[in-house]
Amino acid sequence: xxxxxxxxxxxxxxxxxxxxxxxxxxxxxxxxxxxxxxxxxxxxxxxxxxxxxxxxxxxxxxxxxxxxxxxxxxxxxxxxxxxxxxxxxxxxxxxxxxxxxxxxxxxxxxxxxxxxxxxxxxxxxxxxxxxxxxxxxxxxxxxxxxxxxxxxxxxxxxxxxxxxxxxxxxxxxxxxxxxxxxxxxxxxxxxxxxxxxxxxxxxxxxxxxxxxxxxxxxxxxxxxxxxxxxxxxxxxxxxxxxxxxxxxxxxxxxxxxxxxxxxxxxxxxxxxxxxxxxxxxxxxxxxxxxxxxxxxxxxxxxxxxxxxxxxxxxxxxxxxxxxxxxxxxxxxxxxxxxxxxxxxxxxxxxxxxxxxxxxxxxxxxxxxxxxxxxxxx
Numbered sequence: 528x529x530x531x532x533x534x535x536x537x538x539x540x541x542x543x544x545x546x547x548x549x550x551x552x553x554x555x556x557x558x559x560x561x562x563x564x565x566x567x568x569x570x571x572x573x574x575x576x577x578x579x580x581x582x583x584x585x586x587x588x589x590x591x592x593x594x595x596x597x598x599x600x601x602x603x604x605x606x607x608x609x610x611x612x613x614x615x616x617x618x619x620x621x622x623x624x625x626x627x628x629x630x631x632x633x634x635x636x637x638x639x640x641x642x643x644x645x646x647x648x649x650x651x652x653x654x655x656x657x658x659x660x661x662x663x664x665x666x667x668x669x670x671x672x673x674x675x676x677x678x679x680x681x682x683x684x685x686x687x688x689x690x691x692x693x694x695x696x697x698x699x700x701x702x703x704x705x706x707x708x709x710x711x712x713x714x715x716x717x718x719x720x721x722x723x724x725x726x727x728x729x730x731x732x733x734x735x736x737x738x739x740x741x742x743x744x745x746x747x748x749x750x751x752x753x754x755x756x757x758x759x760x761x762x763x764x765x766x767x768x769x770x771x772x773x774x775x776x777x778x779x780x781x782x783x784x785x786x787x788x789x790x791x792x793x794x795x796x797x798x799x800x801x802x803x804x805x806x807x808x809x810x811x812x813x814x815x816x817x818x819x820x821x822x823x824x825x826x827x828x829x830x831x832x833x834x835x836x837x838x839x840x841x842x843x844x845x846x847x848x849x850x851x852x853x854x855x856x857x858x859x860x861x862x863x864x865x866x867x868x869x870x871x872x873x874x875x876x877x878x879x880x881x882x883x884x885x886x887x888x889x890x891x892x893x894x895x896x897x898x899x900x901x902x903x904x
């Protein structure tokens with residue numbers, strides 16, 4: 528209890544000392560908090576995007592089977608469906624129709640899909656939020672597509688997908704299978720790829736090998752491979768932003784090192800007075816440790832709170848474009864908070880601990896010097 532009382536007394540004295548130099552300390556805390564804010568914002572955004580991707584991919588099939596020709600994606604004949612379905616461990620095989628359509632007027636590429644059981648009729652489409660926002664000049668309420676035959680096909684948008692799904696459906700256009708084949712010229716009996724359901728995850732590798740043996744010209748893609756790809760993309764973009772911010776971080780750490788390792792004349796005199804009053808070196812170091820912790824913890828918490836507001840309430844406006852990409856159809860970010868405690872702990876030790884420790888170096892030098900010499904100097 529006596530030790531706690533002493534530490535509380537040191538903390539009270541430290542707060543009063545910091546308040547006497549509030550202008551300098553406020554500037555240091557703001558600069559410190561800015562660096563924490565920038566790094567934490569990137570961490571929060573990347574973690575939230577990875578979590579969002581994992582949630583989206585959780586509903587996708589365990590395997591996607593593509594046919595390859597000369598190293599490129601080729602259409603899959605209908606006969607492949609029966610071959611894959613006959614493999615033990617496969618519960619369902621769903622042939623899919625999807626592709627990309629480039630709209631020259633909008634300068635954007637849209638994803639077009641023909642889901643099984645499309646609820647609307649011929650000539651009707653369902654569009655994502657990004658499509659409705661970027662498709663230029665619909666004619667008489669219709670979206671005009673240029674087909675592979677060279678003529679135009681008009682489609683009426685009868686429904687818009689919810690805006691809260693924009694991260695996934697922003698560039699999406701849904702239409703019937705017959706309309707899809709008309710626009711892209713895909714003949715009957717051929718599909719873009721096959722969605723394969725494998726209920727038992729332990730059989731996934733075996734099923735993948737059997738598909739490759741039965742159909743050597745195919746490439747089965749597992750869901751976890753897609754998840755790893757998304758994670759790598761977001762990590763790369765996050766690292767790209769961190770590299771761009773590294774100059775500001777380096778400048779701050781040079782400033783913080785200079786500030787922490789060099790005591791002002793007033794601070795040296797203060798230490799000399801404390802030593803003359805009977806404080807020993809351990810007491811001075813305790814006081815300086817509390818000073819470093821107070822500044823760094825305050826800056827850390829301010830930066831962390833500001834980063835949370837910036838990413839999850841303001842849509843990460845400072846660098847959202849870099850994380851989303853530079854597409855015309857880059858989705859609006861409305862991220863669900865997802866925070867990794869390990870990342871927070873790493874950020875804490877990279878920002879708080881170093882500053883708190885380096886403040887002890889000049890304090891130890893001043894505290895081990897004769898008080899009279901310190902006060903005269």
